[in-house]
Every structure is written in structure tokens, then in C-alpha cells.
Amino acid sequence: MRTEMPFRHRAHEVSRIEAFSDIVFGFALTLIVVSLEVPKTYHELIEAMRGFPAFALCFAILLWIWHAHYTFYRRYALHDEFTLVINSLLLFVVLFYVYPLKFIFSGMFDRHGYTPANARVIFTIYGLGFVAIFLLYTLLYHHAYRKRAELDLNAVEEHDTLTHVMMFGANVGIGLASVAIAQLAPAEWLGFAGFIYFMIGVCAGTIGSIRGGKRRKVEADMVSESTASMSTQTIQPT
Amino acid sequence: MRTEMPFRHRAHEVSRIEAFSDIVFGFALTLIVVSLEVPKTYHELIEAMRGFPAFALCFAILLWIWHAHYTFYRRYALHDEFTLVINSLLLFVVLFYVYPLKFIFSGMFDRHGYTPANARVIFTIYGLGFVAIFLLYTLLYHHAYRKRAELDLNAVEEHDTLTHVMMFGANVGIGLASVAIAQLAPAEWLGFAGFIYFMIGVCAGTIGSIRGGKRRKVEADMVSESTASMSTQTIQPT
Amino acid sequence: MRTEMPFRHRAHEVSRIEAFSDIVFGFALTLIVVSLEVPKTYHELIEAMRGFPAFALCFAILLWIWHAHYTFYRRYALHDEFTLVINSLLLFVVLFYVYPLKFIFSGMFDRHGYTPANARVIFTIYGLGFVAIFLLYTLLYHHAYRKRAELDLNAVEEHDTLTHVMMFGANVGIGLASVAIAQLAPAEWLGFAGFIYFMIGVCAGTIGSIRGGKRRKVEADMVSESTASMSTQTIQPT
């Protein structure tokens, strides 16, 4: 009972949708990190190196988004029209947000001081992108949940799929809250539009601990049930 | 009879041609959306965000083209010299049209007002690209149709392949009509060179409904035939 | 005997080396066609469209090089250290030559008039790249020929491998001749450094017809031999 029952992988080789998405993700990652002009002087090189923390953060965010994609296709291997459309929208949002992301985080570390009016717009832009990404993932995982019979998810996998729907849904809520603060809060409270993103960790932790406890129960039930059905089978074989 | 008989996939893993094409498509998609310069000021960021509708439309067009490619290789898995050559031409046209597409649609949303003379040229350029793409797809699907025996297409698959030839052929016709209007119509009628593209939906709908009805008949025939042959087989086994 | 005996494919799925090479080739293709700046005015768009013949030619050359790569890995599926090193050199030359290629062919169609001195250098640069590419392919196919026992090539496949070595070797010779003319010929004969590339078609045709005749003989021998061995087997089964 110590090692968790794993989620079975339904994908066995990389599909064309995954490969195609990875090209777009790979592109986005590269454009996040690589500036388009080779430094020509020593000064420009040092300047480029100072982008390190902003690049690292954007890179981590993008890889986080990629990882949810990776997990989804590996587990469910869904290639129907619905996932194709959602995936297309996802790729569009990822590409559309590459440079805003880079701009916003570079600005954050540069401390080049946004005016409150600018900050409102920037938090709104970032927030909408964040909402779009996680809304699309919520839809994707919810779609997998609806198809649970067809995908032959067991009780634990069904539970895990719902947990993902909740976690991504919580992120959508956090993004919406940030946008609301950015639009409505007085200037001195504006910082909360940023600080609220720390709630991601809090939400993930809370959902993780509640759902984690329930998962162990589901797993125990599943094991005892399969043992029961096995002993039944021993008695009355078909 | 409610759920349609599906088209069988002859491809089982991603071929090198598909992977190679996807790199080119992925590149084209990225270049459509990502401007090549990172916004450096708040003003530039807002400017970049305003490209949203144009980018979204170009992205959708490109994904539509990609989807026809995806379907073709998944269904027929043809890798002969003919498809290789057509595919190469397709990739060339896609790459060649990335920036004109972006330019044309950005202009459309900016309303920076083309003069009638410019509009003629722009409609012609766009129209020729459109014709080239769909002519190549018409050729590809027609090639699959010619190879129907070798590919072992069943009656329904043969029917669907012809439906694709018709739909793509109709698009070629629409593109040619747009070019003709752009070249010959008086200035006040020039808008029709653009409006005619709404015919894509009309044509697809019409062809879809006519051919869809016939498909159900083909499918019914196929099912009853196979039932008949099965009962025959029961009587006189070979 | 009408349809040729095909060369068997030893590769069954895309290897990592092939996928990696395709990313580099895909990049090169894209950079050939896509100019790095989106046209911003109508005039720039028209200017970009005029690059069509040069881009088409460069694109064709690059796809020709890609096709030799595609064929090599598909047929021999060799992934030893030697092919890895040659392949790396090949990718380097391809990337290094992307922009010179684009420059040279754009210049050719623009007729912006090279001086004879410039022309010497440009023919030399192009020629050396051409020699490098086809020397590397000659080495690759020759390597496959040396490994013919290990690869279990049949008589026809052995013959075809040698034919490739000859054809690529002839291209090396043509490239060297062009460089020699570019360096040594008097200015009025300089054009021959370019015209000599038409010899590619002549050589390929000549080698193809001579070797093609021989291939039919090899094939006939192979068929009769296998028939003979089969009838022997009928008499003395092991």
C-alpha cells in the first residue's frame, strides 16, 4: 500500500498530434530563451546574461504547461475531433503568449516600474492567457472523464482524472480573480493581482491532500474488490 | 446505422514524410503568430496584442490545411514518388505564403485601406496561393482514388475519397473565380473577390449533404452484401 | 520482369538520427523560403513575392539533398559511429550553406551583376559546398557498400548501392571542375563554371542508362539462381 497504484499509459508511441504540438512547444521554449540578436559586443553579452531569472521563470511556466500536455496524451491517448480542436486552441494561446510572457517577466526583474494603469493592463493580459490555458486543460481532462467508460478507466484512474479537473479548474478561478483585481481594485491593492498566483501552490496542496486521502481509500476498495471477485471466481468459475 | 462506418487508418506510426512536413507546418504556424521582435515597451506589447484576430484567422487557415494533410496520410499512408513530389510542392507553397497571409489579414483588420489597384494584386496573390494548395490536395486525393484497388478501399472509403476530391476541387474553382474577379471586375465590384470565399462553406455544405445521403446508401449496400456473402459462405464454404 | 525488383527497406520506424536531421533540414528549408521580416507595406510584399524563382530553386536543391538522406536511412538503417559523424558533417554543411545559397540564387535572378572577381569567389563558394555535400553522400553510400555482407544486400541491392556511389562521385567531380574553372579560367570563360552544372543531368542520365541495363541482367541472374536453388531444394531438402 506504500507505493501508489500508477495511472496506466494508454499511448504506446508518439502520435502525430503530440509530435506536432512538440514542435510548437519547442519553438515557444526557444523563443523564450534565445533573444533574436546575437550579442555583438561584450556589453550586449552581459546584458543578455542578465535575462537569466526572467528566462528561467518563463521556461519553467512553459514546461509546466507542456507537462500537462505530455501527461494527458500519455494517459488517455485521445485523438478525437474535440481534443484536436482544444489542442489547436492551446497551441495558438501558447504561441500568442510567448512574447508577452517574456516581456512581462523581463519587466518584473528589471524593475523598470510600470505605472498603475499599465500594471492593470499587464495583469489582465497575463491573467487572460493563464485562464485560457487552464480552461482548455480543464476541458481536456473533463472530456477524458466523460469518456471514462470508453477509455476503460479503473476507479483510481477515474479519481485521478477528476483531481486534475479540480486542480486546473482552481487555476482558472485564480486567473479570473487576478483579472478582477487588476480591473477593479484601487491602485494600492493592485499588487494582489500578482500575489494571488501564490494561491496556485496553496490550492494544489489542499486539493492534493484531500484527494490523496480519498485516493488511498478508492485504491483499497479496488484491491479488496478485485480480491473478492477473484475468490468468487475460485468458487464459481465460468 | 446511427454511427457512421469509419474510414480505416492505414498508417500505424508517424512516417518520416509526415514528421518532416510537420516541422515545416510547425514553423509556418509559429511564424504566423510570433512576431520576430520581442516587444520592448509597453506600447509595443499592446500593439502586438492587437494582432489577435488576424493571427487567429491565419492560424485557423493553416491548421485547416494541416488537417487535410493529417487525414490524407493517416488514411492512405501513401509514400510513393508522386505523393512525395506533391507534398514537396505543398510545403513550398505553405512556406512561401506564410508572410503574405499574415500581411493580408493584418491589413484586413487594420483597415489601412488598400487602393483598388493594390486590392486587385492582393486578391490575386491570395487566390493563386489558395488555388495552388487545394489543387495539390485535389491531386493527392485523386491519386489515392486511382490507387483504390491497391489500397484495398472498401465501397464507403472509395465514396469518401471521391467526396474529398469534389470538395477540394470546388475550392480550386472558388479560388480561380476570385482571381478572375480581382483581375477583370470593375473597381466597385472588387469586394466580391473576397466575399466569394464564403462560398467555401456553401459548397462544402451542399456537397456534404448530397454525398452524405449517398454514403448511407453505399454503407447499407455494403452491409447487406457482406451479410449475403456470409450466408452464402455458410452454405458453400470454399 | 517489367516492374523492377525494389530495394528492400531496412528501416521500419523513424530513428532519432533521422528525426534530428529532419529538424535541421526543416529549419534550413524554412529559412530558404521565409524572409525574416514580415512585409510591412504593399511594396515590400510585392518585393518578397519576386523572390519566387530563386526560392523555388533553392528549395528544390535542398529537397534533393534531403531525398538522398531519406533514401539512405530508409534502405540501410545504418546508425554506427561512422554514419553518425558523416551525418553531423552533412548537417553542418547544410546549415552553413543556407544563406549563401539564398544569396547566390537571389543574385542570379536579380541580375544585379557580379563583377568577374566576385563571380570567381561566388562560384568557388557554391562549388565547395556542392563538393562537400556529395562527397559526404559518396562516403555514406560507399560505407553501406562496404557493409554489404552485414546488411545482407542481395545482388540487385549491391548493384544499386554502387550506382549511387558513382552518381554522387560524378557530382563531386562536376563541383571540382566548376571550382577549377572559377579559379583558373579567363574572365570570358567564367560562365562555364555555372553551365557545367548542367552536366549533372547528363551524367545521371548516362550512368542511369548504363547501370540500368546491367541491373536488369543482375536481376535476371538472381531470379534464375533462386529458381535453380529452389529446384535443388526440392530434390535434396535439409
Added chain:
Amino acid sequence: MRTEMPFRHRAHEVSRIEAFSDIVFGFALTLIVVSLEVPKTYHELIEAMRGFPAFALCFAILLWIWHAHYTFYRRYALHDEFTLVINSLLLFVVLFYVYPLKFIFSGMFDRHGYTPANARVIFTIYGLGFVAIFLLYTLLYHHAYRKRAELDLNAVEEHDTLTHVMMFGANVGIGLASVAIAQLAPAEWLGFAGFIYFMIGVCAGTIGSIRGGKRRKVEADMVSESTASMSTQTIQPT
């Protein structure tokens, strides 16, 4: 005993992690070689060609790093969370270092003369990147070593994995030594921060020869052992 016992490949097809990494590596390679502006004049072309030695060296370094990646995934096919994180960090460092690498090596061949103060910083930047890359590889191979039971490594494979840990660890040491020299040495000794990288060859040679001798012993033991166990099996079959 002449041909070495090979390391068995646990990977049978390209995983999504490998494909994704290759997109990033392919991007990095391309950006190393291709300058972002097409030469527009004859003079610019010649200028671009002069980058040859610097590009070739950077290309070789990047391919060396890629090759360690290729070997790792081919041999161990590890896709757990730990390798995923290390791999992500690796991709980040590779992308982050593309342009500094290009800048540093272009400068080296241009002899545009760094001041001692600049040289200190440049050697430090390069050294830290070098340390980061090889530290990550040391961790990856050490991780494979820890998982040797799970991966079912035989004695020779276990030996080879440790050899890799040593070689990459030695590179980490060399990088750290270079950084130390760059930071602490008097100006006239600064060159050693560069020359020390020649130690890579010396270390690799030394480790290779010592470990190579031991490998032959391990191999011999393994062979004799398996022969022994086979004869035992003949006597007492289970």
C-alpha cells in the same frame, strides 16, 4: 574477446522526451550556424563565410552534448520524474548558452582582443555553462547507476555507467578549475583558464585506458561466470 561486448539498448523507439529535446537541440544547432540576417551584399556574404571555424567548433561542442543525451536515452530509456527535471534543466542551459557560445568563439577567431577584465568574465560565463551541462549529465548517469537493479544492468553495463559518471565528473572539475583561474589568477596567467580545457582529452584518455582495462576483466568474469552457471544448470536443472 576482440570485439567488445556492447551496451544493450533499452529504448526501442524514439520517446516523446527525446523528440522534444531534439527540437530544442536542432534549434540551438541552427541558431549557432545560421546568422539571422541573410547577407544582402557580396561583402556581407564573405563576412558570413569567415565565421566558418567558430561555427564549426560551436557546432561540434553542441553535437558532443547532444550525443551524450542520445546515448543516455538509448541505453537506459529512463523517463521518471527525476530525469524529466534534469532534462528540462539541460535544455534550458543549452538554449541559454547558444548565443554566448557563438559570441565567445567568434571573438576567439576574430582576435578582437578582450581586455583582461572582460576575459575573466567571459571565461567565467563559459565555465559555469560547461559545469552546469556536465554536472547535469553526471547526475543523469549517476541516476542510471542507482537504478542499475531496476534497469537490469549486467556487470559490464554497470561498469560502463560508472565510467561515464567519472568522465562527466572530471569535466565538471575542469570547468570549476577554469572558473577559479578566471576569478583568481593574475592577468598573465589568465590564458590557463582556456588551456585547461585541453585537459578534457587527457582526462578522457586516462580514464578510458584505466577503465577499459578493467572492463575487459569484468567482461571476462561475466563470460566465465555465465559459462559456469550454464554447466551448473546442465547438472542441476530447476
